[in-house]
Amino acid sequence: MVTDLLELDLLRTFVLAVDLDSFARAAEQVSRSQSAVSLQMQRLEEISGQQLFVKQGRGWQLTAAGEILLSYARQILDLNQQAIQALTATHIAGKVKLGLPADFAESGLPVVLAQFAAVHPQMEVEVTLDRQTLLLQQLQSGKLDVILSFGKEIPAAAIPLGYLPIRWIGNTNKNIAQLQPLPLLLFEPPCVFRSIGLAALEKAKRTWRPALTSGSVAGMWAAAQAGLGITIRTEIGLPAGCVALPASSGLPALPDVAVYMLTYKKTPSPAVKRLIDILYNTIEAQVKDITKNSHKKAPRRTRGHV
Template identity: 60%
Template sequence: MTSDLMDLDLLRTFVLAVDLDSFAKAADRVARSQSAVSLQMQRLEEMTGQPLFIKQGRGWHLTAAGEMLLGYAKQLLDINDRAVRALSDTQLEGQVRLGISADFAESELPLVLARFAAVYPQVQITIVIDRQAVLMKQLQSGQLDVIVNMHFHTPADAIPIGQLPLRWIGGPDTRLVPDQPLPLLLFESPCIVRQAGLEALEAAQRSWRIVLTSPSLAGLWAAAQAGLGVTIRTAIGVPPGCKLLPASAGLPALPVMHLFLQQQKQHPSPAVERLTEILQETLREQVQRVRKK
């Protein structure tokens, strides 16, 4: 008869034995004798009420029930290890310096900080909100520990989050006249999003004029809401009063941006690791929501 409660110690030895393909190696890893590990596996079979191993020559392989248990065992052990780590990390101390662009600061940053502070209240967080080029320089100089970044590709040493297409964005009453220059609201140069938009317009032979250049995202949103023109960002963080322009607006397609995290050190501190994990989870959730729209 299957037990209602699984023994995590037995499951951990079971997973080790399968991963190492050896009871003897698993015994060495858990500091037990090989006969003790064999008895543990027999006990696990009694608890599950199923044969888990089939002898094959001098070795063995898993039965169908063993394969099923292996998947669940790894999940249970992962949840257990994460719970233990989370409880022990509540006393984590230190400092984390995070760099994030305004696109994500207003929409995702409050949720990230709330999730982090709820579990790690002793960690001090310093936030820098700026343009990506500035954040990258500060990361390289050691002024920041981790940054949220976007580009046309994900660097090999970065932590990938997802992909988001750039979109044309205007105000609620935006009306575009095809035979007139497109009024643009752009960041100051250099800016990869600005460059991508202008290149797309040039390739489509669509005339344009820059009516406003702003050093801040808030300035672009205000101008768009006022109906001064259109800007270019991803769909994340678009405020009320602005809207994504549909394909029927007749504007050229824009490239897809890669969203990723970059850390300053190869071996970050525990505090940086935990914040990075929460950033990954929160941003991936947002990317999935945006892509479903």
């Protein structure tokens, strides 16, 4: 039986000995004599209460217990390294530059910033809320480190976060979807939601008119809340007073849209990588939650096609 805590020093030597297939080479790596390494392995067997090695010819191989310990040893050493990196990272100063559509400003951004600040309290976060085309331009010029984006497809260099249903969104007035022509609250082109929505209406031979054209997501939400018309967006950041219209509204079904991240550097700095990890965990969970609830009430849709 295990009689003591597994010491990290013993586990490091154990993993090295297995990876190098030699006590002698492991001894060189840890700056010890071969006999000292052998004593370390004996100590590890005493602590674990198991035989970890068995002789095989002039060498040795792991027993079943040794294989089990090897798997856990790798995990323990990896977690130890992660803990050290996380604690060290709290002293890193500098700036990370994040760009994202305004849809995420109130829904995911506060969580992301809070978690990042807890890990990197000395880091300055510069947030840019803007249109996707402008965010991409700033990323390509190095003015941003990472951006969140929507798209019909996920680019090869992107980090995918999932797919969201595109919805017709208005206020609680159920009759607005029946108006002819349909009053639309549109984002200025180019806009993936605008092009997808207008293509769907054209295919359904449904007439429409622009009730509002805006470069601001907040402006479109405000117009939808006021009942000026219907906009085309996902349910990310959907404010109070706005609702996604059900299939019974008679409006054509819309496809899903991809949500993904793009980074300026293929190998980001540790701080940017940590921001990416937090963004991934936060936004992916949000996307999954919205998709699960939305598909229960929305018309059937396709993915990646208009």
